[in-house]
Amino acid sequence: MRRNQSSLPDVALLAFVVLFFVFMLAPILVVVVVSFTSAGFVAFPIPGWSTKWFARIFEYRPFIDALIVSIEVAIGATLLSCLLGVPACLYLARSRAKWANAVMTFLLSPLSMPMIVIGFASLFFLSAIGIGVSFTALLIAHTVVCLPYVLRTVAGVYAGLPRSYEEAAAILGASPLAVFWHVTLPLIRPGIMAGSLFSFLTSFDNLPISYFFGSADTNTLPVVMLSYLEHQFDPSVAALSTLQLLLAVIALIVVDRIYGIDRMTVSS
Amino acid sequence: MRNLTRRSILGAGTVMGAGLLTGGFPRFAGAQAKEITVTAFGGVWEEAVRTCFVAPFEQKTGAKANVSLGGPPQWLAQVEADPQDPPVDVLIMTPDLALSAAKADLVDDFTVANLPNLAKTPQELTDSVAGKGTIFDYGVGGITFNKETVSQPPKSFHEFVDRVSKGEFVASVPSISYAVTPIMLIWAMAKALGGGVDNVDPFFEAMAKMKDNLVFWGAPNDFFNQMSSGEADVGIYFDGRTWNHYDSGATWIDFLNPEEGGSLNGVAVQKPKNADPLAWTYINEILDARNQEKFADIMNYGVTNTDVKYSEKLNGRITPWQKTAFPPYEEIAKVRNDWVDRWNREIGR
Amino acid sequence: MTEFTLPIAPRRRARPLAMRSVYLIAPAALFLLFFFVLPLADNAMRSFVDEATGAFTLARYAALLTDPFYLRIMGETVLLSAGVTVISLIIGYPVAYFLVRKAGRWSALVIFLLIAPLLTSIIMRTFGWQVLFARKGLVNNLLVNQLGLLEQPLRLTNSVEITIAALVHVLVPLMVLSITSVLQGIDRRLEESAQILGANRLRTFWEVTLPLSLDGIGTGAILVFMIANGSFVTLVLLGGGLQTLPLMIYQQFNTTRDFGMASAMSMILLVIAIACLWLQLRIVRRRGA
Numbered sequence: 001m002r003r004n005q006s007s008l009p010d011v012a013l014l015a016f017v018v019l020f021f022v023f024m025l026a027p028i029l030v031v032v033v034v035s036f037t038s039a040g041f042v043a044f045p046i047p048g049w050s051t052k053w054f055a056r057i058f059e060y061r062p063f064i065d066a067l068i069v070s071i072e073v074a075i076g077a078t079l080l081s082c083l084l085g086v087p088a089c090l091y092l093a094r095s096r097a098k099w100a101n102a103v104m105t106f107l108l109s110p111l112s113m114p115m116i117v118i119g120f121a122s123l124f125f126l127s128a129i130g131i132g133v134s135f136t137a138l139l140i141a142h143t144v145v146c147l148p149y150v151l152r153t154v155a156g157v158y159a160g161l162p163r164s165y166e167e168a169a170a171i172l173g174a175s176p177l178a179v180f181w182h183v184t185l186p187l188i189r190p191g192i193m194a195g196s197l198f199s200f201l202t203s204f205d206n207l208p209i210s211y212f213f214g215s216a217d218t219n220t221l222p223v224v225m226l227s228y229l230e231h232q233f234d235p236s237v238a239a240l241s242t243l244q245l246l247l248a249v250i251a252l253i254v255v256d257r258i259y260g261i262d263r264m265t266v267s268s
Numbered sequence: 269m270r271n272l273t274r275r276s277i278l279g280a281g282t283v284m285g286a287g288l289l290t291g292g293f294p295r296f297a298g299a300q301a302k303e304i305t306v307t308a309f310g311g312v313w314e315e316a317v318r319t320c321f322v323a324p325f326e327q328k329t330g331a332k333a334n335v336s337l338g339g340p341p342q343w344l345a346q347v348e349a350d351p352q353d354p355p356v357d358v359l360i361m362t363p364d365l366a367l368s369a370a371k372a373d374l375v376d377d378f379t380v381a382n383l384p385n386l387a388k389t390p391q392e393l394t395d396s397v398a399g400k401g402t403i404f405d406y407g408v409g410g411i412t413f414n415k416e417t418v419s420q421p422p423k424s425f426h427e428f429v430d431r432v433s434k435g436e437f438v439a440s441v442p443s444i445s446y447a448v449t450p451i452m453l454i455w456a457m458a459k460a461l462g463g464g465v466d467n468v469d470p471f472f473e474a475m476a477k478m479k480d481n482l483v484f485w486g487a488p489n490d491f492f493n494q495m496s497s498g499e500a501d502v503g504i505y506f507d508g509r510t511w512n513h514y515d516s517g518a519t520w521i522d523f524l525n526p527e528e529g530g531s532l533n534g535v536a537v538q539k540p541k542n543a544d545p546l547a548w549t550y551i552n553e554i555l556d557a558r559n560q561e562k563f564a565d566i567m568n569y570g571v572t573n574t575d576v577k578y579s580e581k582l583n584g585r586i587t588p589w590q591k592t593a594f595p596p597y598e599e600i601a602k603v604r605n606d607w608v609d610r611w612n613r614e615i616g617r
Numbered sequence: 618m619t620e621f622t623l624p625i626a627p628r629r630r631a632r633p634l635a636m637r638s639v640y641l642i643a644p645a646a647l648f649l650l651f652f653f654v655l656p657l658a659d660n661a662m663r664s665f666v667d668e669a670t671g672a673f674t675l676a677r678y679a680a681l682l683t684d685p686f687y688l689r690i691m692g693e694t695v696l697l698s699a700g701v702t703v704i705s706l707i708i709g710y711p712v713a714y715f716l717v718r719k720a721g722r723w724s725a726l727v728i729f730l731l732i733a734p735l736l737t738s739i740i741m742r743t744f745g746w747q748v749l750f751a752r753k754g755l756v757n758n759l760l761v762n763q764l765g766l767l768e769q770p771l772r773l774t775n776s777v778e779i780t781i782a783a784l785v786h787v788l789v790p791l792m793v794l795s796i797t798s799v800l801q802g803i804d805r806r807l808e809e810s811a812q813i814l815g816a817n818r819l820r821t822f823w824e825v826t827l828p829l830s831l832d833g834i835g836t837g838a839i840l841v842f843m844i845a846n847g848s849f850v851t852l853v854l855l856g857g858g859l860q861t862l863p864l865m866i867y868q869q870f871n872t873t874r875d876f877g878m879a880s881a882m883s884m885i886l887l888v889i890a891i892a893c894l895w896l897q898l899r900i901v902r903r904r905g906a
Contacts, residue, residue, distance in 0.1 A: 009818060010719070017715045020708060021730050024786065027745025028737050034744075040516030042489075043496035044748040062310060062337055084648050087641040105895050107645055110653050111843035112890030114863040116870055117660070117883040118653070120345065125656035127349035144653045147645060149840065156836035157798050160829070190798040198791060198840070201735045207850070211342050215355055216305060216334040225738060227337040228310030231509070231567070233489040234516060238744075241737040248736050249729060256725050341871065368874060438752065445853045445864065447871050483775050486853040493744050498753030605873045612865070613686055616858055 032245070035238035042235050053239035063240060066224040073135075073210075073220060074203040077142035078150075078196050084143070085150035086192065090184070092151075093158040104155065108148045115208035118144060123212040138213040138220075142203045149202060150195035157191030158184075302331035304357040304544045310337045312512075316566040320559045325550045333550060340365045341447075347374055347540045357543040358550055362448065363397055363597045366536035370400035375538040378402055382548045385555035388573045393534070393589075396597055403534035404554050405563065406570050408587045409452035410530030412505035414495055416520045421502065424527035425460035428502075433477040440494045440503035443484035444611045450604045451595045452531045453504055454611070460528035465599045468607060475615055495521065506533065508569035511585055515568070529593040535569075657887075664881035677881035687865075694861040695889060698845040701784045705841045706834060708785070709792035713833070714826075716793065717800040731790040743783070743854040750779055780855045784845055791844070792837035799833030800826075835901030839894060846890050862886045 030044055037043075038050035057063050088107065092100050110118065122141040123133075131137045165187065169179045207222040214223045225237055308317040314335060322333045336343070340361045347354040351374055361369065369375045377400055380386050386394065386402065393403040411428060413421040418437060422428040432439045442449040454471050461470035475482070483500050485491040492513055494500040507530075510523040537554055539547045553559055557575035564571045565579055570586045578586055667674040681687045712731075720727050734742065749755050750773035757770035773779050803826065811821040849863040862882055869879035 013711055013715055013719065016711050020712050023782075024730060024734055024789075026749055027742055027786070028733050030745040030748045031737055031741040034741075041496070041513055041518045042493070042744060043518070060311070062314070084645040088645040091639060091641040101895070101898050103642060103646065105891055105898060107649060108839065108843065108894060109887065109891055110649065111840065112846045112894065113657070113883060113887055114847040114849060114866050116849070116867060117657075117879070120870065120876075120879075121656035121660035122652070123345055124349045125652075125659055127346075128659075132350055132353075133346055133355045140652050144649065147649065148843075151645065152836050152839060153795060153798060156795060156832045157802060160799050160802055160832040187802075190801050194794045194798040197732065197794065201732060205735060205739070207739075211338070212345055214336065214338040214342055215346075216336045219337055222738065223342075224310050224337055225740070226310075227308075227314075227339055229487075229489050229740060230309040230311075230339060231313045232311040232512065233492050234311075237738065238741050241741045244736045244738075245733055248732065252725055252729050365874075443853075444872060445868060450872065486855075487740070489740065490743070490747075490854060493747045494751070497747050497751035499747065499751040605875060608868060608873050612860065612868075616860055 028241075028245075031238050032242050034235055035242040037235050037238075040234060042233055042238060053235040054243070056234070056236040057239055057243060060228075060236070062219065062224050062228075063221070063236075066219045066221040067240075069135075069218060070204055070220040070222075073138055073142055074200045076139050077146045077203045078199040080139070080143045081146040081150040081199050082192060082196060085147050085195070086154055086188070089151055089154040089158055089188075089191075090180075093155040094163070104151070107151050110144050111148045115145060115206065116211075119209035119212040122209070133213055133215045133218065135218050138210065138218050141209045141213060142206065145206070145209065146199035146203055149198035150192070153195035153198065154188055154191040157194075158188050161187050302329070302546065303334065304331065304546050304550060305334045305336050305355065306358040306547075306550060307343050307356050307360045308335050308337060309339065309360070312566060316563050320563040320566070321550065321553045324556070324559060325553045328553075329546065329549055331546055344369055344374075348372065351540070352542055354540040354543050356540065357547040359401075359538040359540060361397075361401065361536045361538055363403065363534045363536050363595075364447070364451070364601065366397040366401045366538055367597055367601055369538060369540075370398040373541070375400045375540055376543075378539075383552045383555060385552050385557075385573065388557060388575055389555055390572065390574065390589075392594070393572055396534070396594075397536050397538070398598075401536045401538035402555070402572075403536050404560065404572050405535040405567070406572070406589055406592075407506040407508045407533045408525055408530040408570075408592050409448070409456060409504060409506055409533055410523060410525045410587075411502060412491075412495070412510045412521060412523045413502040414520055415522045417498075417501045421522070421524060422526075423524065425457050426528070428504075428526070429457075429461070429474040429478060432481050432502075433474075435481050437501040438481050438483060438499065439478065440483045440485050440491055440500035440505075442491075442504065443486050444608055444615070445486050446488075448533060450607050451597075451600060452533060454607050455595055455600055456529075456531035456593055457504075459593060460526065465596060465603060468610075472610065472614055479615075492518075507585065507587065508567060511568040525587045525591065529591060530587070532589055532592040532594050657883075660880050661884055662880075663877045664884055666877065668877060677878055678885070681881060681885060690860050690862055690865060691885070691889060693859065694846065694863070694886070695893065697781070697784075697859060697861055698842050698893075701781060701788060701845040702838050702842045704781070704785050705789040705792040706838060709789045709837065710796060710834070712789075713793045713796035713800055716797050728794075731793055734786055735790060739787075739850050739854065742786075743851075746779060746783055746855065775855070775858065777859055780852060780859055783851050783855055784848065787851070788841045788844060791840045795837035795840060796830055796833035799836070800830050803829045831901065835897065839897050839901075842893065842897065843890060846886070846893070862889075 034042055034044055034046060035053055036049050036051065037046035037053070038048035039046060092104050119141065122137070122144070126132060126137045126140065131140070166179050166183050169183045174182070205222065206220070207226060210220040210223050221240070225240065229237065306322065308314040314337060317335065322335065325333055336356055343356050343359050344361065344365050346356065347359065359369065359375065378386055378394055389402050389404070396403065411422060422431050428439070431437065442453055454468055455465065457474060458464060458468040458471035461474060463470040483494060485494060485503070488509060491503055491505050495503070496518065507523050507525070510521055513521050537551055539551060555573060557573040560571035560573045560576050561578070564576070564582060564586070568582070568585060570589060572589065664677055665673055665675070667676070716724055716727050747754065751757070752770050752772065756773070760767045761770050807829070808821050808825050811825045812818070816824065847863055849867045852859055852861060852864045853867060863886065866879050866882045866886070869875045869882065
């Protein structure tokens with residue numbers, strides 16, 4: 001009886017999810033198809049298949065150099081955001097103080113500032129204090145916008161967790177650091193993972209901030225792509241998007257094999 | 269007042285910064301090695317710059333020129349943020365931005381003493397950016413159309429407005445978010461329709477008439493997307509880019525310079541104050557006739573040295589700059605913000 | 618709401634963790650104070666200074682705040698962000714629920730599908746939208762020529778709807794993953810007990826699961842709202858005739874180069890955003906408490 005009752009909503013849910021992914025993937029699929037075009041320009045449908053645009057990516061040095069810089073900045077900004085953000089969440093998520101809300105609001109406020117403003121203001125400020133156009137400057141400016149993601153997701157998860165686990169551990173004599181390491185950290189891991197993922201993607205896709213800090217050695221991929229597109233619109237940009245998707249698949253498979261995706265998102 | 273307050277914040281920042289970031293970060297001024305940083309757009313443009321300008325420069329001087337990829341607003345902001353030690357030694361600018369840089373006194377005067385090849389560049393092109401730089405390369409903002417769907421393209425701005433208003437085809441024009449729109453569309457069309465810098469009413473009236481059959485492009489590649497996906501059949505766009513699309517296989521695309529003259533969209537070169545003096549040698553290479561010929565051949569854009577002889581292919585494509593509508597950049601700069609505001613209120617996208 | 622799962626009774630006095638120390642906030646707060654507030658304060662000075670005379674002025678703020686045109690733009694900005702947030706929540710929640718409860722071994726695939734749009738450059742994503750929704754694009758071709766449902770192709774691109782769809786497209790993954798991370802922490806025994814006690818699935822969901830996942834909804838809503846509130850690239854590329862404050866700010870940078878005005882607009886945007894954020898945090902806290 002119970003099974004019959006439940007199958008209808010299940011089917012409806014599945015149908016909804018399938019529709020959702022059609023919506024999510026349709027535009028992306030177009031891009032993936034175009035990256036395999038044999039034509040010299042971006043258009044759909046494509047006249048024939050070819051992998052020459054992938055060869056072009058590797059031929060054009062700045063693409064690969066910039067891809068490496070992008071990955072470095074994204075990883076750096078994400079690590080920095082976790083180091084700065086997780087401790088703050090431990091306090092703020094549980095605090096009953098009136099001002100905790102105000103502090104959280106402050107810490108999240110970079111999210112709502114158009115990034116072009118943050119980029120512009122940071123360029124002038126960092127130049128004035130002598131950091132100027134450099135990798136350090138890029139990393140700092142990215143961390144400003146990545147930090148709120150980690151803060152909010154970790155705080156969201158931590159606020160929903162019962163205090164009792166940590167309290168039990170403490171009562172049983174564990175040191176605060178041990179409690180954090182063995183109890184709190186595993187519990188908030190889904191929040192850290194989700195926040196890190198957002199942070200990585202935000203940094204990786206960022207144009208308006210990176211733009212102001214671009215130089216021969218600090219150009220990120222979006223900046224090089226934008227500059228490339230100024231006078232040229234060939235399918236290599238589509239191929240780059242496909243390559244990024246491929247890298248993401250590989251990264252997810254590796255994480256799944258050595259760690260388990262479920263463990264990444266489910267608290268143990 | 270402004271500088272005082274801003275400086276005091278920066279001052280406080282510097283003090284705190286020194287504390288936080290002990291040691292600071294080493295910065296290498298161009299002093300110790302013979303190395304300069306030049307600027308370029310990515311892709312073909314960069315490759316053309318390397319072949320046509322960087323290679324002869326490096327060969328003659330034995331110095332090295334690093335190429336920073338990006339765009340004019342980025343480079344100008346970087347120089348503005350650090351005028352004492354600009355991170356780039358040569359600026360590639362739109363004339364608008366070149367004028368802002370000149371007015372803010374961020375760039376050096378161009379003289380024949382520094383740049384022998386400047387003598388071969390028409391004076392108007394140097395004057396148009398207040399003598400602090402010159403235009404070395406240009407495109408024309410005219411009518412680009414799809415030959416397969418538009419067999420009888422509009423030959424002038426007049427005809428363009430009439431036929432789009434009647435709904436004969438859907439046209440794509442640049443949106444106000446695109447930096448050059450005030451020149452390539454507002455000014456050029458107002459002038460063609462009997463107005464000018466002082467009177468852009470004809471332009472806004474024309475836009476109101478056309479509004480049901482217009483789409484807008486926010487970035488140049490959008491325009492090509494709209495054309496290739498059938499969203500638009502005709503539009504206001506650049507000649508050089510049209511030929512690039514054509515050469516890469518989109519042979520259905522074509523361009524014409526409207527009878528009233530499309531606007532000239534120049535690319536200016538400038539040297540920031542306090543940049544490495546070697547930059548002069550590099551800029552002189554940019555202004556060299558043989559180098560420019562090669563550059564034009566790759567890019568399909570016109571160049572400005574009077575000794576330049578275009579190849580067969582280019583002769584049919586390039587509009588001599590005298591036949592374009594030469595924008596009074598300085599006058600436009602004064603009223604541009606009012607135009608943008610009016611556009612926001614009347615057209616709204 | 619946390620009372621359910623306590624293995625031992627909570628003891629008011631048990632505040633054992635030195636981790637609770639207020640100094641834990643210091644690194645994040647100092648970092649943002651130094652690298653976010655100071656640069657912005659420096660930038661904000663531009664909005665208070667008359668370009669010509671160098672004197673202090675509030676003229677820009679007066680001009681912006683008394684002009685019905687700009688007030689309408691501010692309204693549209695908030696409305697757009699709120700709309701995108703609500704739509705993302707409505708379509709995102711079921712997906713998050715599916716991901717946690719039904720996907721099982723497929724969860725890696727689902728997560729990949731979720732972040733795929735974020736890994737595709739915005740320029741190419743826009744191109745994808747155009748191919749699908751252009752006047753002679755795939756969707757219109759299907760509706761007009763293949764199925765014969767319509768006489769005239771729909772004018773979809775450059776419309777408000779497509780702009781909202783494109784914003785939801787990039788922001789809904791944030792909503793889904795925020796809700797997911799909280800849903801996973803919910804003890805399923807609670808739902809089971811509710812069902813054993815006779816509640817049907819809908820009621821169980823409504824009275825147990827949904828309230829317990831409010832923190833995730835709060836996180837997702839805040840992230841989506843804030844980012845929508847500051848985004849302009851999608852609006853620039855897809856047009857659509859929507860005018861928002863971020864788009865106006867972008868114009869000041871890109872077209873008019875009036876940094877003073879850009880700064881004034883961004884201060885106003887910041888104040889609006891902070892007010893909304895404060896409100897949302899209060900709602901989430903009250904519900905959560």
